[in-house]
C-alpha cells in the first residue's frame with residue numbers, strides 16, 4: 001500500500017516516533033513531507049517519550065497523534081500506556097504504527113524472535129485495539145479498519161497498526177548525511193586495537209555487527225566482546241555492571257548517539273559510581289544509522305560537557321582517526337571513567353553481515369574470558 005494513502009487515511013497531523021527499518025517507507029515519507037518540525041514531526045529519544053509527547057499534543061489540541069516505532073519499542077511504552085494513557089487513568093487517544101520484526105514464520109535475528117511472538121499479545125494486554133497491515137491489505141480494508149478505530153479513539157482509547165514486512169511503499173528516497181568523514185567501522189577498529197585484552201560491550205545495531213566482523217577478520221575470537229544485540233540504550237549499564245564487579249579489568253563501552261540518548265540517565269550512574277576502569281566511546285553520527293539514518297537529537301548535544309557534568313573524569317571529542325588514536329593512546333595514563341565522543345559519518349558497508357554465532361555462545365565466551 002502506498003504510504004501516502006496510509007497516512008491520509010490515518011488523518012493525523014502530528015507524528016512522533018523512533019525509526020525502524022521496517023517502517024522505512026513511513027519514515028522517508030515523513031522526512032520528505034515535514035523534515036523535523038515541532039508542529040508535525042518529532043523523532044523522540046525513546047518510545048516512552050513519544051507517548052508523553054502524544055499526551056501533551058492531545059492536551060493542547062484534543063487530537064490523536066501517531067506514534068511510530070519498531071516492536072522492540074513496546075517495552076518502552078508499557079509504563080506510560082498503563083499509567084497515563086489508559087482509559088482507567090486519563091483516556092488519551094494514540095494511533096500506533098508498529099513495525100513487526102520477528103513475526104512468527106518470518107526469518108529474523110535472535111533479538112527479534114520473542115518480541116515478534118508477543119507483539120500482538122502485548123497490545124491486547126495493554127488494551128490497545130490492533131490490526132495487521134500487510135501487502136494484501138486493500139485501501140477499502142484500511143478505511144474500514146480506521147472507521148472502527150475512530151470510535152475507539154473518540155472514547156479515549158488507543159489503536160495500533162502492526163505492519164508486516166514490505167506492507168508500506170514509498171517511491172521517494174531520502175539521503176542522510178553529516179559533515180564528518182570517519183566511518184564508524186574505522187573508529188571501532190582503532191578502539192578495538194587500543195582495547196587489547198580489555199572487555200568490550202557494544203551497542204545495538206550495526207556497531208555490534210561491525211565489531212563481530214572485525215574480530216572474525218582479525219581471527220581473534222569473540223570472547224572479549226558482549227554484543228548488545230537488542231535492548232537499545234542499555235550497553236553502558238551492562239558495561240557498568242561488569243566494570244564494578246571486575247575493577248581490575250578495563251571495560252569499554254562502544255555506544256551510539258541514538259542509544260545513549262534513549263536512556264541518557266545511565267550516564268549519570270556511571271558518573272556517580274565513577275569506576276576507574278570504565279571507558280565510554282560514543283560513536284556520534286547524529287543519526288539512527290542502523291535503521292536508515294534518520295536524525296537523532298545528538299546534533300544539539302555537547303556530549304563532553306554533559307559527561308563532565310555527570311561525573312566522568314575525562315571527556316573529549318574527536319573527529320579524525322589521528323585525533324582518536326592520540327586520545328586512545330592516553331587512556332591508560334588516567335583514571336576513568338573516560339568519555340570519548342567520536343564524530344562519524346552516516347553510512348556502513350553494503351556487504352556488512354550479521355553475527356554467525358548465537359547470543360548464548362557469545363555470552364558464554366565472554367564469561368569464560370572473565371573466568372566466570
Ligand SMILES: Cc1ncc(C[n+]2csc(CCOP(=O)(O)OP(=O)(O)O)c2C)c(N)n1
Nearest residue numbers: 072073205232256257258259287288289290
Ligand atoms: C527500544 C528500541 N527501539 C528501536 C530500536 C530499533 N533500532 C535498532 S538500532 C537503532 C538505531 C541506533 O542508533 P545509534 O545508537 O545512533 O547507532 P547507529 O545505528 O547510528 O550506529 C534503532 C532505532 C531498537 N532496537 N530498540
